[in-house]
Amino acid sequence: MAATTITVPPNEMPLGHELRGRVGMWCLIAAESAIFCIFVVAYLYYAGKSLNGPRPREVLEVPIRISIALFSSSFTIVRAERAIEHGNSKLFATWWFATIFLGAFFVVGTAREWYKLIYDHGLTISSSLFGTTFYSLVGLHLFHVLVGLTGLTIVLVFALFGLVRQEHAERIGVFALYWHFVDAVWVVVLTVVYFIAR
């Protein structure tokens, strides 16, 4: 106990407290994954059980462009992370803005898809079991994209005022972890909704 006489070997030191943001984010990702798991299970369980149409095969088209946009945003946010690690605030803001643009492109694309589904095909959240599960699962993911975009935009505002500097690289990294998670979930949702259960 007497701190003056005992030296602690490095292998007995705990994880540093500076890693706590990362650990916390991984915990949040674990909890969020469980939520998505339940929605994915419900989607798969109810696939083909809808009593009335339209059926997924008739109305769903694989959203190639917005998927590419969202997956690319993981790449741009990594570039932004690298830029801020090297203290290059201008480059950071550029890549960060690109990330927001790609995320917003995804949201607009989804909105256009839903507009078509609702007005051309009459598929709403209450029209059939397929509608309920489709809008819930895709909507839950979309909600996470919107939360991410809100966070990204707030950081961008700070960056434009020159308030995001090299010492914030760790926090930027933690936030980027969330954005990567949102992207990874889209891999699952895309596969389940547009390929497996079509």
Add this chain to the structure above:
Amino acid sequence: MLDADSISKPMFVPPSEATTLPLFDRVHEWIVTVDHKKLGLMYLGYGILFLVIGGLEATVMRIQLAIPHNHFVSPQAFNELFTMHGTTMVFLVGMPLLFGFANYMVPLMIGARDMAFPRLNAWSFWMSALGGIILYFSFIGGNGLYGAGGAPDVGWFAYAPLTARAFSPGHSTDYWAIGLLVSGFGSIGTALNIVTTVLCMRCPGMTLGRMPLFVWLNMVMSAMVLIVISPLTAAQIMLLIDRYLGGHFFDTQAGGSAVIWMHFFWIFGHPEVYVLIIPGFAIASEIIPVFSRKPIFGYAIMVAATLSIGFLSLGVWAHHMFTIGMTSYSNAFFTATTMAVGVPTGIKIFNWLGTMWGGKIRFSIPMMFCVAFLFQFLIAGLTGIMLSAAPFDWQLGNSYFVVAHFHYVLIGGLVFTIFAALYYWFPKISGRMYNETLGKWHFWLFLIGFHLTFDFMHIPGVLGMPRRIYTYEAGRGWEIWNLIISVGVIFQIAGVLCWVVNFLWSYFKGKPAGDDPWDAWTLEWSTSSPPPDYNFAMIPVVRSRRPLWDLKHPEDPDWKYE
């Protein structure tokens, strides 16, 4: 037992300036606090408040059922009572009390000055508090703007399609769903915080293998909360989509399924029982060694057993659903996994007995509660093994036998360890010693009341009395048992009153306890009682699982042997 006077360390004198602040400032200080000890105490106070409310609800139900054809409450009120009692005890009593202990003790035990995210900690507490307020607001707001209101009446597991708009008009079910959703966010926040605190905030030398078992078990519990509460959150979102947006998740008229609600609820619901009982194990694993004067027997095995309980418990949920008719493969699988959980649990009981074996046992109040816990939890586990056999469950599912079983787990197991913990850490938290005689009255009255109520509750279950009925006919052979069950409640209330009087009196008038009244070994006893805001003036450095033993016995330290 060590007398408080024999401790040579300086006595704690409660600071006088705290009482001189104006009332408004003192309340403000608690509301805006981010200190893990204050938040821990607020969790404990919140849990105890709802423990009293939930206990009163149970008391009213037992008055109603004491004699046949009773008219103490209406059938509708009875449905509301058992729904609110179950929901309150799990979400507003069990979780807050356990999070309270974890919040207060984990940073102290690992030699940290606060949790990893103090502000998230405050946010989580207030979210949980808001959840409880929303749930109880249903009593006045449940029917919307007209009428007198009504609490949720769908049972704590709210089976579909009872929760559909057609069968649950008004807002009572919405208050249930939203209340639990909100308090679930708080639980996830706190669980995230505890895991991160344990992983990142330990003091130098505190390796994972040297952490007190209390810390280990609370970390496992928190990791479980992360993946266990989420299915409930997801299911509540689906329920709200059904009720507000006209969705069809649980609507059998449109191809939905009522059974899938059961699956989603119990994927949460059964691991939740382990979320509640693992902190109980954590408390027993601290108290039994200290009062047996021996280190815990089989430390590594205890950790392994906890991890395997956490893992196995994720695969047992459908044993709540044997009676709905599943395939024989499902029945066999869930019977086998449920019985398998008994193995690590049995290992734990053997390890606690191994700790006591040959020890110099001091029967202080915390130890008495822990010993009662050992016996009662064993019986609760045995009836659990009985119910895990699908054919047995077909006979006794949804009977009072099941009610007796899970109350044996949650009161005989969990509440007894919670009382043990409250007595064990009262000197640390308040700086004063409780009254031993009143404590013994509490223990024996509560023990007698518990056994009168819950031992005899098994019998009407075997005789065929179903749960959730508001009254019953005379002449079925249930009357005498129900009367005994209800009489037991009187003893339990008397016991709890002793405890309330004891703690209130001791808080103001008790003898100063000193820093380490139990001659214990974990770090929370090395700081003053109550601990200062910063916990430790100097961050401690540890070299073994019992740092205070090393400090007190420099000639024979633990680290030589570990």
